[in-house]
Amino acid sequence: MRRVTGKAVSPGIVMGRALLHNITREVVLAEPIAEKGVEREIWRLDNAVKKSRAQLKKIHLGLQKIMGKDAAFIIEAQHMLLTDSQLLDEIKGTIAGKLVKAEWAIQAVEKKYLEIFRTIPDLSFKAKSNDISDALNRVLANLKKGPAGRLAPVAAAVPLEQFILIADDITPSEAATLMSSKRLLGLVLNKGGETSHTAILARTLGIPAILDTGNATELIASGDTVALDSVSGEVVISPTPEAAVEIGRKIEKFGLYREQLKALSRLPELTRDQHPFHLYANIELPFESEVVQSYGAKGIGLFRTEFLYLDSKMSISEEEQCLIYKKIAQNIYPHPLVIRTYDLGRDKSDPARPRREENPSLGLMAVRLFLKEREPFKIQIKAVMRANTSGNIRILFPMVTEIEEVRAIREIMAEAKRELQRAGTHPRKDVKVGIMLEIPAAVGLIRHLGDAVDFFSVGSNDLIQYLLAVDRNNADVAHLFSPFHPAFLHILREIRSEADRAGKEVTVCGEMAGQRLPALMLLGLGFAHFSMNALAIAEIKKMFTRIDYSRLRRIVAHLKHLGSRTEIEAYLRAELEKAYPGVLNSPNS
Amino acid sequence: MIEKKQQITNKLGLHARAAAKLSHLANMFSADIYLIYNDDKVNAKSLLGILTLAASVGNEITLQAAGSDEQEAIRAIGELFDRKFDEES
Numbered sequence: 001m002r003r004v005t006g007k008a009v010s011p012g013i014v015m016g017r018a019l020l021h022n023i024t025r026e027v028v029l030a031e032p033i034a035e036k037g038v039e040r041e042i043w044r045l046d047n048a049v050k051k052s053r054a055q056l057k058k059i060h061l062g063l064q065k066i067m068g069k070d071a072a073f074i075i076e077a078q079h080m081l082l083t084d085s086q087l088l089d090e091i092k093g094t095i096a097g098k099l100v101k102a103e104w105a106i107q108a109v110e111k112k113y114l115e116i117f118r119t120i121p122d123l124s125f126k127a128k129s130n131d132i133s134d135a136l137n138r139v140l141a142n143l144k145k146g147p148a149g150r151l152a153p154v155a156a157a158v159p160l161e162q163f164i165l166i167a168d169d170i171t172p173s174e175a176a177t178l179m180s181s182k183r184l185l186g187l188v189l190n191k192g193g194e195t196s197h198t199a200i201l202a203r204t205l206g207i208p209a210i211l212d213t214g215n216a217t218e219l220i221a222s223g224d225t226v227a228l229d230s231v232s233g234e235v236v237i238s239p240t241p242e243a244a245v246e247i248g249r250k251i252e253k254f255g256l257y258r259e260q261l262k263a264l265s266r267l268p269e270l271t272r273d274q275h276p277f278h279l280y281a282n283i284e285l286p287f288e289s290e291v292v293q294s295y296g297a298k299g300i301g302l303f304r305t306e307f308l309y310l311d312s313k314m315s316i317s318e319e320e321q322c323l324i325y326k327k328i329a330q331n332i333y334p335h336p337l338v339i340r341t342y343d344l345g346r347d348k349s350d351p352a353r354p355r356r357e358e359n360p361s362l363g364l365m366a367v368r369l370f371l372k373e374r375e376p377f378k379i380q381i382k383a384v385m386r387a388n389t390s391g392n393i394r395i396l397f398p399m400v401t402e403i404e405e406v407r408a409i410r411e412i413m414a415e416a417k418r419e420l421q422r423a424g425t426h427p428r429k430d431v432k433v434g435i436m437l438e439i440p441a442a443v444g445l446i447r448h449l450g451d452a453v454d455f456f457s458v459g460s461n462d463l464i465q466y467l468l469a470v471d472r473n474n475a476d477v478a479h480l481f482s483p484f485h486p487a488f489l490h491i492l493r494e495i496r497s498e499a500d501r502a503g504k505e506v507t508v509c510g511e512m513a514g515q516r517l518p519a520l521m522l523l524g525l526g527f528a529h530f531s532m533n534a535l536a537i538a539e540i541k542k543m544f545t546r547i548d549y550s551r552l553r554r555i556v557a558h559l560k561h562l563g564s565r566t567e568i569e570a571y572l573r574a575e576l577e578k579a580y581p582g583v584l585n586s587p588n589s
Numbered sequence: 590m591i592e593k594k595q596q597i598t599n600k601l602g603l604h605a606r607a608a609a610k611l612s613h614l615a616n617m618f619s620a621d622i623y624l625i626y627n628d629d630k631v632n633a634k635s636l637l638g639i640l641t642l643a644a645s646v647g648n649e650i651t652l653q654a655a656g657s658d659e660q661e662a663i664r665a666i667g668e669l670f671d672r673k674f675d676e677e678s
Contacts (some may be wrong), residue, residue: 086635116641
């Protein structure tokens, strides 16, 4: 029995088999190429870069949902590097100027930048050089024929068993891929400091990790039993039976502590004066459905499906989709799963865009796009309907503005149902149908829709954007984007009263549902269903259970007398602070 | 072509995220935009270029733009600096 110590960055205690991850980088020789080969090398490079960007985009989308924008920036930065004209031009220039293969050119340019960054004392710049290496390594892997990425050997070496990874260091994107695979039990690295991306990832996903051990890879071999105590920062290698019992006891104790944290998620969803509310999670990747309940989600209020379409190069079959939806629905059963159909074509870089448009956000997007190109849309609808064997699936259509669209959707659904019934694959239960309220015009339809629609979902980000004519990603006007604008409050009240009158349920699934002050305002306006980033649920729940709905309602009722967003926000904040001191403070700040 | 001197006032300087915001903004303009610091001149549309400047708080850099929307570009980028890249509120 031996021990290694390091920095504990993500608390937890686990015991399992070690897997040594050896990364040896291939040495690329400067093979000369002929002048006429330059074009081919540049073509190879462009293709590999394109492929790498698509992979990073996918990882980024997944991370953003489980970890929030800040952490996902790690991957976004790499994506930006691979769109950076300076970097790419330099690599191409090296190919053409020195008549070398793309691989060699990449390494030459990488070396140059690593040298530049080495001379910069600031720590955040050092982290930057990791990103450059990581991004360029991905391109190198993609230059090779076939799917051989650097991670492939690890994935191949490990059967379906969980393992504790021992490595010198891993790159941010490797960490992201490994940690979302569910097979990673724990992580021990020679390198890596407190602020490294890997540490952030591990903490968020609850994977115990000990970094900065110095020589773990020299002391541990693949197959060794190791116990990882990342409360004390110790790795025990091949523990004696007595030590193993002791570790088992610790694991149990830590489990109890975790239970207490989870107790909050089991509290009933009631305000202090017993008014009910419901919290759901927004997800983007299927595996997230396995963890959201532990964060306190009572269902999935929004499953964004865009990645299925983009990832499969727009050719995912009904069968494949059906399996994915079914699995998620079973994971979350008996709670509901709301599947939103492809919300694509909304920005200029979107591969689903059929052609260039001056104003993509006012153009052929989402439901509009798919009412024109019906085939992929119908396949998705059929897959959703077919997957509903447990009866908890709902379907949600984005960007609807007129009743004709709802009728067209209903027609496609009826057609899909007939086809499924003919094939004998239509389950007994129909899926419930909802539309997004994210363009102000849709709010005016609520009373006319009758039973064509079963529920509504407010996409607050877009609704604010279209109502106030503000692109919140445009730095010049972003400050005008506010959930406290009196006109937005007005439209929220209208949604509330129209939906009540129609007897339909409304969920708010935009960013504001997971933000303290806006969420309280929504609750006070009478909204009871909220769908948000899973990590925000515990905090929102704690806050809601502390307040009295009747009192909140009175405070919010006063807002209609105020005519400015700053006054509304200030009044709300002051009144809530007075009534419930500290309720708006985040426990983390 | 126009130029403007600009003080870096955000605590972290031109670190990764600020550089990303800056290059993102610069890419919205058609003008050629450069940052000049010490003897280095880099393309403001390149994240990598900005990072290699390693400019930190208190440093003064020169913004340079040439093109049909050079005025707007300099103004918008200057404002981003003045707003401390929206990092400190």
